[in-house]
Amino acid sequence: xxxxxxxxxxxxxxxxxxxxxxxxxxxxxxxxxxxxxxxxxxxxxxxxxxxxxxxxxxxxxxxxxxxxxxxxxxxxxxxxxxxxxxxxxxxxxxxxxxxxxxxxxxxxxxxxxxxxxxxxxxxxxxxxxxxxxxxxxxxxxxxxxxxxxxxxxxxxxxxxxxxxxxxxxxxxxxxxxxxxxxxxxxxxxxxxxxxxxxxxxxxxxxxxxxxxxxxxxxxxxxxxxxxxxxxxxxxxxxxxxxxxxxxxxxxxxxxxxxxxxxxxxxxxxxxxxxxxxxxxxxxxxxxxxxxxxxxxxxxxxxxxxxxxxxxxxxxxxxxxxxxxxxxxxxxxxxxxxxxxxxxxxxx
Numbered sequence: 001x002x003x004x005x006x007x008x009x010x011x012x013x014x015x016x017x018x019x020x021x022x023x024x025x026x027x028x029x030x031x032x033x034x035x036x037x038x039x040x041x042x043x044x045x046x047x048x049x050x051x052x053x054x055x056x057x058x059x060x061x062x063x064x065x066x067x068x069x070x071x072x073x074x075x076x077x078x079x080x081x082x083x084x085x086x087x088x089x090x091x092x093x094x095x096x097x098x099x100x101x102x103x104x105x106x107x108x109x110x111x112x113x114x115x116x117x118x119x120x121x122x123x124x125x126x127x128x129x130x131x132x133x134x135x136x137x138x139x140x141x142x143x144x145x146x147x148x149x150x151x152x153x154x155x156x157x158x159x160x161x162x163x164x165x166x167x168x169x170x171x172x173x174x175x176x177x178x179x180x181x182x183x184x185x186x187x188x189x190x191x192x193x194x195x196x197x198x199x200x201x202x203x204x205x206x207x208x209x210x211x212x213x214x215x216x217x218x219x220x221x222x223x224x225x226x227x228x229x230x231x232x233x234x235x236x237x238x239x240x241x242x243x244x245x246x247x248x249x250x251x252x253x254x255x256x257x258x259x260x261x262x263x264x265x266x267x268x269x270x271x272x273x274x275x276x277x278x279x280x281x282x283x284x285x286x287x288x289x290x291x292x293x294x295x296x297x298x299x300x301x302x303x304x305x306x307x308x309x310x311x312x313x314x315x316x317x318x319x320x321x322x323x324x325x326x327x328x329x330x331x332x333x334x335x336x337x338x339x340x341x342x343x344x345x346x347x
Contacts, residue, residue, distance in 0.1 A: 027284030028296030030335040034282065035303050042310035049313045052189045059191070062305025063198035066298050067253050068272075069279035070201045071245040073297035074209070076280050078242045079222035079289025080136040082125065084143035085246055086272030091147050092118045092254025093264045094155060097164040107172035115251050121147070122247025126240030148270065155266035168262040180252070181259040194256055198298070201249065205294035218242065222289030278325060279304055 042049045049055075068085055075082055092114050100110030121143070129139050152162065159165055167173055183190045209215035217238045220228035229235045258264055281287065282303060283296025307324055 027293045031283045031296050031299040035299050038306050046313035056189045058305045058309045059195050061308050062302045063194040065275050065304050066198045066301030068249050068276040069297040069301045070205050070294050071249045072276040073280035073285050075242045076285040077222045077292040078218045082246050083140040083273050086269040087147040088250040089253040090269035092251045093258040100167050101165050107170050107176050118247045118251040122244040126243035130236045151266040162266050164264045166262045177259040180255040202294050202298045
């Protein structure tokens, strides 16, 4: 009598995965492919695009979106949205400017007050979301309209116009500009400090997502909040923390806006929240949560930077830019969905 020996079942966690399969599972793969295609395209149709000064301008345009796209990506991975992010940037700048000017204080005092108030706005969004259980779309849409009205109302009440007074001659302005709106000269190329902020935020967010317990909480909350709560994940604190992270980035962006121009228009920022969300979505973050990366959001912002400046360098009508954004969002979402399905089929 012969017996048939069965091969031992190997733990699937120990199975070797090919490089191609690992790459297919990365959320930012679609955006990297898209970024390469956009870069090649504008390199061919716009001769100035490859100049060092032009690439510096592209990186600057990318960083102004990317600073906000990174925390928005983390928020989307956590399963939520923030439609108030764009006007929150302007709110942060207005608070700094008006507090410093009206109180005749050192501009750093205004910067500090702005940080506290902006973080409070973010925490308010998260707290209201977790207490009311309403969709984040409704909560942050309400905050969007409230901040839009407050920005305009307070600016006209205090300054008498729709813009703030210049604070360029106030104490502390130069040092604050160095931190938030200066530039570094590398050879003959100027590198804006926002690019440094952007890279630092991407690195920090990537470390949090992939190397910390908080990163596990973010993915778990975005995948299934009820299941995450059942295994001990602090869902409420995680979501409030994510909204506070968006507020912190809004503070950085707002200070850059203020110290770049020394005065702020109260109506600015409306609509920018969609750019941040689109950059995160193009970078591989699912609208349903639980999947994405900070690096992907950075690549999505880089695509926007290339598109916005590439159209100018190619001397095309800039009116087509918004059409390009919409088409890019649809194509990137379809590509990301296809890549993820392929990765799941091969897993």
